[in-house]
Amino acid sequence: MSAELMRERYEIQGGNFDTAGEISGEIKIILRDLGIDAASLRRVVVVAFEAEMNLVMYARRGTLTFILTDEEVNLEILDEGPGIPDLELAFQEGYTTATDEMRELGFGFGMGLPNMKRNSDELKIETEVGKGTSVFARIRLDAHE
Amino acid sequence: MKLHDIGDILQCEVLTEGDDLAVDVQYVVASDGMSEILAFAKSKELMITGLTNVQAIRTADIAGVSAVIFCRGKRPDARVIEVAKKKRIPVLVTKMVMFDICAILYNKGLKGVS
Numbered sequence: 001m002s003a004e005l006m007r008e009r010y011e012i013q014g015g016n017f018d019t020a021g022e023i024s025g026e027i028k029i030i031l032r033d034l035g036i037d038a039a040s041l042r043r044v045v046v047v048a049f050e051a052e053m054n055l056v057m058y059a060r061r062g063t064l065t066f067i068l069t070d071e072e073v074n075l076e077i078l079d080e081g082p083g084i085p086d087l088e089l090a091f092q093e094g095y096t097t098a099t100d101e102m103r104e105l106g107f108g109f110g111m112g113l114p115n116m117k118r119n120s121d122e123l124k125i126e127t128e129v130g131k132g133t134s135v136f137a138r139i140r141l142d143a144h145e
Numbered sequence: 146m147k148l149h150d151i152g153d154i155l156q157c158e159v160l161t162e163g164d165d166l167a168v169d170v171q172y173v174v175a176s177d178g179m180s181e182i183l184a185f186a187k188s189k190e191l192m193i194t195g196l197t198n199v200q201a202i203r204t205a206d207i208a209g210v211s212a213v214i215f216c217r218g219k220r221p222d223a224r225v226i227e228v229a230k231k232k233r234i235p236v237l238v239t240k241m242v243m244f245d246i247c248a249i250l251y252n253k254g255l256k257g258v259s
Contacts, residue, residue: 021203025232028207038188042209046183049207053179053200106196106204111180118184 002069006030009065012055014081017105020056024049027066031073040141043119044073047137050112051077057102058082059132072121075137083129091117146170146253148212148235151191154253155246157214157237160226164235168211172258175247179204185258186210193246197221199228206232216243 008030010023028045036044048064055062059081067074084090091113098108117123122138149166152159159166174186175193179200182192186208194201197219205213213229215221218240221229229236239246251257 018199021200021207025203025206038209042188045207049203050180050183105198105200106177106179106194107200109178109180111178111184115180115184 002071004067004069006068007065009063012052012059012062012064012079014056014059014061014079016056020053021049023064024052030066031068034068036141040073040139044075044139046119047116047123047139048075050116051075051135051137053107054112055079055081057098057105057107062132070141072141073139075135075139077135077137078132079134080132083131083133084125084127085129087125087127146250146255148191148237151214151250152237154249155214155237155239155241157239160221160236160238161230161234164212164230164233166235168235170211171255173247173250173255174208174210174258175243182208182210187258190258191250191255193243195219195243197225199225201225202229202232202234202236205229205234210234212237214239214246216241216246 024045031041059079062079065076089095093114094110096108096110102108120137121140124136127133148168170191172190174190177196182204188209189211192205192210192213195216212235215238
């Protein structure tokens with residue numbers, strides 16, 4: 001078990017498109033300032049950003065917790081929202097339940113969850129319809145690509 | 146190809162004065178879908194999009210692109226430009242449509258990412 005070096009918890013308000021994505025931008029600055037290698041940094045922030053956008057688009061509210069160890073970053077995104085009725089379908093590239101408003105923002109083309117999976121070393125999603133969704137992503141910090 | 150040369154060819158207006166237009170660009174990622182940009186951009190690409198809201202700039206920052214060109218003459222509002230300046234991402238706008246932009250840059254030797 002590697003030692004925890006940093007833990008930050010951010011509150012996210014659903015429906016607030018104006019600030020959506022800001023937290024992932026902050027995480028990018030933290031990781032860059034720590035000198036984390038570019039490929040790992042990119043993977044972490046893509047997962048964080050897609051998760052943050054999903055939360056803002058679909059949920060009422062939630063939190064994103066960022067946990068840094070000397071070996072990996074763990075992201076925990078917990079929301080109070082509609083949940084995902086069919087997870088397998090949601091992971092299919094191109095499948096979407098997005099509204100026109102979400103598409104006008106440039107999201108909701110059915111690539112968010114696939115992007116998160118592609119950039120995580122481990123991705124676990126727990127969801128309950130009508131209650132919410134929890135996303136746990138682990139991204140190793142040793143060189144990728 | 147240098148960003149300022151691309152800006153000249155595409156008859157761009159630079160919206161973030163003072164940013165580095167001497168940056169060298171070899172690859173291009175073009176889409177109005179932000180997750181598509183995130184799926185394909187590896188780093189330092191030129192991003193072309195018709196989406197002019199703040200999410201385009203946040204996506205550009207997360208994807209690590211070198212610059213953003215808004216097509217079809219669509220101009221972001223001042224607050225979006227402020228975010229781009231803060232993130233030090235050069236932003237340009239051209240009246241050309243995405244298809245023409247991509248064709249011109251392809252013929253100049255720039256490549257897409259996949």
